Amino acid sequence: MTLARVDELDDRLVVVNMNSTRRGALSPELYATIGEAFEAARNPRIRAVLLTSEGGFFCSGGDLNTLIERRKLSEAQRKEKIDGLHHLIRLIRSSPVPVIAAVEGGAAGAGLSLALACDLIVAAEGAVFTAAYVKAGLAPDGGLTSALARVVPRPLAMEMCLLARPVSAERLAAAGAINLVVPAGETEAQAHALADALAKGPRNAQGTIRALVSSGYELTEAAQLDAERNAMARLQGGAEATEGISAFLEKRKPDFSK
Amino acid sequence: MTLARVDELDDRLVVVNMNSTRRGALSPELYATIGEAFEAARNPRIRAVLLTSEGGFFCSGGDLNTLIERRKLSEAQRKEKIDGLHHLIRLIRSSPVPVIAAVEGGAAGAGLSLALACDLIVAAEGAVFTAAYVKAGLAPDGGLTSALARVVPRPLAMEMCLLARPVSAERLAAAGAINLVVPAGETEAQAHALADALAKGPRNAQGTIRALVSSGYELTEAAQLDAERNAMARLQGGAEATEGISAFLEKRKPDFSK
Amino acid sequence: MTLARVDELDDRLVVVNMNSTRRGALSPELYATIGEAFEAARNPRIRAVLLTSEGGFFCSGGDLNTLIERRKLSEAQRKEKIDGLHHLIRLIRSSPVPVIAAVEGGAAGAGLSLALACDLIVAAEGAVFTAAYVKAGLAPDGGLTSALARVVPRPLAMEMCLLARPVSAERLAAAGAINLVVPAGETEAQAHALADALAKGPRNAQGTIRALVSSGYELTEAAQLDAERNAMARLQGGAEATEGISAFLEKRKPDFSK
Numbered sequence: 001m002t003l004a005r006v007d008e009l010d011d012r013l014v015v016v017n018m019n020s021t022r023r024g025a026l027s028p029e030l031y032a033t034i035g036e037a038f039e040a041a042r043n044p045r046i047r048a049v050l051l052t053s054e055g056g057f058f059c060s061g062g063d064l065n066t067l068i069e070r071r072k073l074s075e076a077q078r079k080e081k082i083d084g085l086h087h088l089i090r091l092i093r094s095s096p097v098p099v100i101a102a103v104e105g106g107a108a109g110a111g112l113s114l115a116l117a118c119d120l121i122v123a124a125e126g127a128v129f130t131a132a133y134v135k136a137g138l139a140p141d142g143g144l145t146s147a148l149a150r151v152v153p154r155p156l157a158m159e160m161c162l163l164a165r166p167v168s169a170e171r172l173a174a175a176g177a178i179n180l181v182v183p184a185g186e187t188e189a190q191a192h193a194l195a196d197a198l199a200k201g202p203r204n205a206q207g208t209i210r211a212l213v214s215s216g217y218e219l220t221e222a223a224q225l226d227a228e229r230n231a232m233a234r235l236q237g238g239a240e241a242t243e244g245i246s247a248f249l250e251k252r253k254p255d256f257s258k
Numbered sequence: 259m260t261l262a263r264v265d266e267l268d269d270r271l272v273v274v275n276m277n278s279t280r281r282g283a284l285s286p287e288l289y290a291t292i293g294e295a296f297e298a299a300r301n302p303r304i305r306a307v308l309l310t311s312e313g314g315f316f317c318s319g320g321d322l323n324t325l326i327e328r329r330k331l332s333e334a335q336r337k338e339k340i341d342g343l344h345h346l347i348r349l350i351r352s353s354p355v356p357v358i359a360a361v362e363g364g365a366a367g368a369g370l371s372l373a374l375a376c377d378l379i380v381a382a383e384g385a386v387f388t389a390a391y392v393k394a395g396l397a398p399d400g401g402l403t404s405a406l407a408r409v410v411p412r413p414l415a416m417e418m419c420l421l422a423r424p425v426s427a428e429r430l431a432a433a434g435a436i437n438l439v440v441p442a443g444e445t446e447a448q449a450h451a452l453a454d455a456l457a458k459g460p461r462n463a464q465g466t467i468r469a470l471v472s473s474g475y476e477l478t479e480a481a482q483l484d485a486e487r488n489a490m491a492r493l494q495g496g497a498e499a500t501e502g503i504s505a506f507l508e509k510r511k512p513d514f515s516k
Numbered sequence: 517m518t519l520a521r522v523d524e525l526d527d528r529l530v531v532v533n534m535n536s537t538r539r540g541a542l543s544p545e546l547y548a549t550i551g552e553a554f555e556a557a558r559n560p561r562i563r564a565v566l567l568t569s570e571g572g573f574f575c576s577g578g579d580l581n582t583l584i585e586r587r588k589l590s591e592a593q594r595k596e597k598i599d600g601l602h603h604l605i606r607l608i609r610s611s612p613v614p615v616i617a618a619v620e621g622g623a624a625g626a627g628l629s630l631a632l633a634c635d636l637i638v639a640a641e642g643a644v645f646t647a648a649y650v651k652a653g654l655a656p657d658g659g660l661t662s663a664l665a666r667v668v669p670r671p672l673a674m675e676m677c678l679l680a681r682p683v684s685a686e687r688l689a690a691a692g693a694i695n696l697v698v699p700a701g702e703t704e705a706q707a708h709a710l711a712d713a714l715a716k717g718p719r720n721a722q723g724t725i726r727a728l729v730s731s732g733y734e735l736t737e738a739a740q741l742d743a744e745r746n747a748m749a750r751l752q753g754g755a756e757a758t759e760g761i762s763a764f765l766e767k768r769k770p771d772f773s774k
Contacts, residue, residue, distance in 0.1 A: 068503045070494050078491040086483045093479060098678055119674040136506060137460040137498030137514070139467045141490045146482035149474035150670040154408040156434040157474070158377040161467045162356055163455055175434045176672040176691045197679060202653040209655045209677045216665035216673070218478050220734050221609060224662035225602045232657045233594040236586050240653030245584045248652060256653070326761045328752050336749040344741045351737060394764060395718040395756030395772070397725045399748045404740035407732035412666040414692040415732070416635040419725045420614055421713055433692045476736045 004033040006040065009050075009192070012199045014040050018053040026062050026110050031088060038091040047199035047206075049095060051118060052102040052188045058127075061109025064136065082141055085110055089143040092117040093214065096207045098198050102191035103127050103169070104184065113142025116151060119210055121177075122191045123169035124184040132164040150217045151177045202240035202256040262291040264298065267308075267450070270457045272298050276311040284320050284368050289346060296349040305457035305464075307353060309376060310360040310446045316385075319367025322394065340399055343368055347401045350375040351472065354465045356456050360449035361385050361427070362442065371400025374409060377468055379435075380449045381427035382442040390422040408475045409435045460498035460514040520549040522556065525566075525708070528715045530556050534569040542578050542626050547604060554607040563715035563722075565611060567634060568618040568704045574643075577625025580652065598657055601626055605659045608633040609730065612723045614714050618707035619643050619685070620700065629658025632667060635726055637693075638707045639685035640700040648680040666733045667693045718756035718772040 004027070007015045016037045018030060034051075041049050053059060062085075070078050092099050092114070101107075101118035106128040115121060115129070133140050140161055148157040152175060159165050172178045182190045198206060208231050216224055235241055240256060247254035262285070265273045274295045276288060292309075299307050311317060320343075328336050350357050350372070359365075359376035364386040373379060373387070391398050398419055406415040410433060417423050430436045440448045456464060466489050474482055493499055498514060505512035520543075523531045532553045534546060550567075557565050569575060578601075586594050608615050608630070617623075617634035622644040631637060631645070649656050656677055664673040668691060675681050688694040698706045714722060724747050732740055751757050756772060763770035 064503050064506050067494065068500075068507065071500065075491050075495055078494050079487055082487040082490050086487060089483065098674070119671070119678065121671050134459055134463055134467060135502060135512065137463050137496065137500070137502030137512070138493050139463055139470055139486070139489045141486045143479060143483050143486065145470045145474035145486060146477070146479045147670075148471065149408075149482075150665075152669065153410065153434040154405075154471065154475060155377070155379050155437050157471050158356070158468065159437050161471050162377065162459075162464055163452070171434075174432065174690065176669040176687075176693075177434075179671050179675050194679070201650055201678075205650055205653050205655055206678055209650060210674065212655055212661045213664065213670065213673050213677050214479075216661035217670060219662070221659060221662045221730075224665075225605065225659050228655070228657045228659065228661060229595055229598045229602060231655045232598050233591050235654050236583065236594050237591055238653065241583075242587065242653070244651060244653030245580050248580050249584065254651065254653070322761050322764050325752065326758075326765065329758065333749050333753055336752050337745055340745045340748050344745060347741065392717055392721055392725060393760060393770065395721045395754065395758070395760030395770070396751050397721055397728055397744070397747045399744045401737060401741050401744065403728045403732035403744060404735070404737045406729065407666075407740075411668065411692040412663075412729065412733060413635070413637050413695050415729050416614070416726065417695050419729050420635065420717075420722055421710070429692075432690065435692075472737075 004030040006033050006037045008040065008046075010199075011045060012047045013050060013192070013195050014046055014048075015050045015052060018051070018059050019055065026059065026085070031084060034088050034091065038095060041095060041097050044203065046097060047201075047203055048097050048195040049099045050102060050188075050191050050195055051099065051114060052191065053104060057105035058101070058103040058107040059111025059114055061111040061113075067136070085113075085142050089113060089117050093143070095210070097203065098206055098210055100191045100194055102187035104187045106130065106166070108132060110142040110144075113140070113144040113147065116147035117143055120179050120194055122180045122182060122187045122194065123173070123178050124187050125169065125181055126184065127169040128166035129160070129169070129172060130164065130166040131160045134162060134164050200256065202244060202254075204238060205235055205240050208235060262288040264291050264295045266298065266304075268457075269303060270305045271308060271450070271453050272304055272306075273308045273310060276309070276317050277313065284317065284343070289342060292346050292349065296353060299353060299355055302461065304355060305459075305461055306355050306453040307357045308360060308446075308449050308453055309357065309372060310449065311362060315363035316359070316361040316365040317369025317372055319369040319371075325394070343371075343400050347371060347375050351401070353468070355461065356464055356468055358449045358452055360445035362445045364388065364424070366390060368400040368402075371398070371402040371405065374405035375401055378437050378452055380438045380440060380445045380452065381431070381436050382445050383427065383439055384442065385427040386424035387418070387427070387430060388422065388424040389418045392420060392422050458514065460502060460512075462496060463493055463498050466493060520546040522549050522553045524556065524562075526715075527561060528563045529566060529708070529711050530562055530564075531566045531568060534567070534575050535571065542575065542601070547600060550604050551607065554611060557611060557613055560719065562613060563717075563719055564613050564711040565615045566618060566704075566707050566711055567615065567630060568707065569620055573621035574617070574619040574623040575627025575630055577627040577629075583652070601629075601658050605629060605633050609659070611726070613719065614722055614726055616707045616710055618703035620703045622646065622682070624648060626658040626660075629656070629660040629663065632663035633659055636695050636710055638696045638698060638703045638710065639689070639694050640703050641685065641697055642700065643685040644682035645676070645685070645688060646680065646682040647676045650678060650680050716772065718760060718770075720754060721751055721756050724751060
């Protein structure tokens with residue numbers, strides 16, 4: 001049985017499919033698959049990465065049977081294990097192309113970290129987002145507290161992390177924290193539709209945009225203005241801008257496929 | 259007449275009760291009481307601090323009769339006075355256990371600073387949150403502008419602080435900035451219920467979580483990932499994790515009372 | 517035909533009117549007009565700046581006919597051109613008095629950057645906010661990614677910038693990102709009403725408040741507490757505080773007109 005696999009779709013998208021006979025629990029195999037996906041995404045014909053799942057639940061995070069074994073490790077060895085997960089999060093956050101999560105059923109623990117690390121999030125109606133680390137005497141990892149700070153107000157982030165309260169896709173969407181809530185079973189199709197729209201766009205500009213939007217939450221206004229200026233001056237000299245602006249002035253659709 | 263008092267409830271909670279015959283105005287006595295509460299919270303059996311009030315209004319902030327006297331002080335002396343309030347805010351923000359505000363009626367000025375410094379906020383239906391410093395020719399203190407930045411979008415923070423517009427609990431809750439809106443008269447009971455839920459949880463992990471959630475709004479993603487890794491590696495080696503994970507695997511409720 | 521003009525209203529407000537026969541496209545003339553407005557705003561009798569438009573659309577951003585010419589420039593020269601826009605944004609962000617945008621119809625590109633740089637935003641029902649840089653193979657400038665980080669959750673900012681999806685005034689207002697949504701044709705009147713309310717307030721305190729609210733999104737809690745303390749200690753010694761507190765204690769309206 002394969003626990004996770006990576007596919008390419010239409011020669012333009014990389015799809016990470018988390019098998020959820022184990023509700024998409026994180027595993028060394030899944031780590032390897034995600035690593036493989038972002039390796040593939042470096043190919044210029046790839047325009048987006050999709051994180052999706054089979055079996056009705058996005059990802060339930062780490063396996064507690066594995067975690068209990070970590071007591072036997074030294075603290076330094078435990079840090080190494082956690083850095084394995086954090087390497088995946090850094091791959092998502094530094095992806096050259098947009099990353100979309102299709103959250104069917106829900107996401108929990110490090111599965112929630114994975115979902116919120118993505119640029120765009122499509123969730124099924126009634127999907128629940130849970131950070132239940134506290135129930136196991138633990139604190140969030142996988143960049144969850146960083147992502148929550150960029151996505152929800154502090155009282156809601158505290159509620160999720162201190163009380164392990166499941167939060168619905170609908171409540172998150174109302175706050176602008178999720179892009180799209182769709183009927184159950186349709187998240188992957190809708191995420192593909194978003195990816196198709198992205199795939200028609202300018203790959204280099206999109207990569208620059210996702211980095212700029214991300215740094216907006218970290219830099220001062222002054223530093224971010226300079227980052228925008230440098231990015232814009234570079235992009236204005238590129239082939240994508242020539243095509244994009246020309247198409248606009250010629251009232252035709254731009255062709256960014258080259 | 260006592261203007262504020264601190265109680266212990268069920269041997270696990272510290273409750274700061276702001277008497278509001280003066281609508282819970284801040285006073286040296288209240289400062290001392292809050293200081294006493296956080297001193298008490300250092301005891302390992304204490305699991306949460308509640309800020310609440312009697313008389314139907316959470317806290318109306320500083321007393322303008324006192325403020326007008328400050329003109330006679332030097333600027334350095336005025337800074338010392340303000341640092342008295344800021345010391346309270348730092349006590350709340352660095353509390354070892356979660357802090358919950360039960361906002362009956364409303365909160366104004368430094369009373370709003372107190373409420374928003376808390377981790378979780380329960381408010382009564384129709385309660386109003388007001389930052390009216392501008393009406394007195396002053397600017398917010400007590401960390402209000404820091405808290406607002408972590409809780410609401412900038413245009414709303416500007417509206418509250420520049421125009422002194424009262425904002426309803428309902429509007430803040432819709433944005434995720436307040437955790438729970440309940441019928442008038444029920445905020446304290448509901449805040450107790452949240453505190454009871456917290457009191458059943460792992461004290462050390464909860465203290466770590468509230469610090470991590472807070473730093474998420476301040477650190478870069480890279481620095482926050484490292485903070486999460488260090489916290490997780492430490493907690494994985496502790497007694498709370500052993501109990502929490504064991505209980506999960508044994509399908510029983512964890513006992514974090516020890 | 518004048519493309520933009522600056523008026524003074526009631527001797528207290530500076531109004532920048534962007535003529536939108538060209539849908540308020542940014543132009544050297546508009547740049548000059550905005551510069552003139554903030555020069556005028558340094559006069560102590562000026563209490564607010566309004567950015568508004570004629571012709572039913574706030575501002576559509578840069579002119580693509582101009583942009584295409586920039587290919588011929590060196591990257592350093594392009595940076596200089598972009599710094600022209602960024603200078604305007606810095607003028608808005610460092611304004612001594614509050615700045616209000618009256619968004620009729622919508623705002624796009626650098627027009628959206630202009631709108632979101634303002635402290636308060638009034639928008640017409642059905643107005644749409646669009647960051648379509650990506651369609652032209654470009655990334656946002658004018659501080660847009662900085663402003664979005666302070667105004668909306670990251671997934672929504674990504675949706676706007678990566679997919680160029682128009683977002684309605686209503687959706688932004690629900691998230692607290694816009695202050696007021698009013699019937700089409702009424703944004704300027706409503707923005708004037710806000711400006712009138714501001715004009716009755718204390719100019720120096722308001723300038724301090726808008727700077728503090730802004731830095732709240734950039735500084736650590738510790739640094740922001742110190743910034744608040746310093747501002748408060750200074751304002752407590754000023755004439756505005758004397759008038760504001762006295763008026764409150766004497767139960768009369770304060771007079772901040774001097």
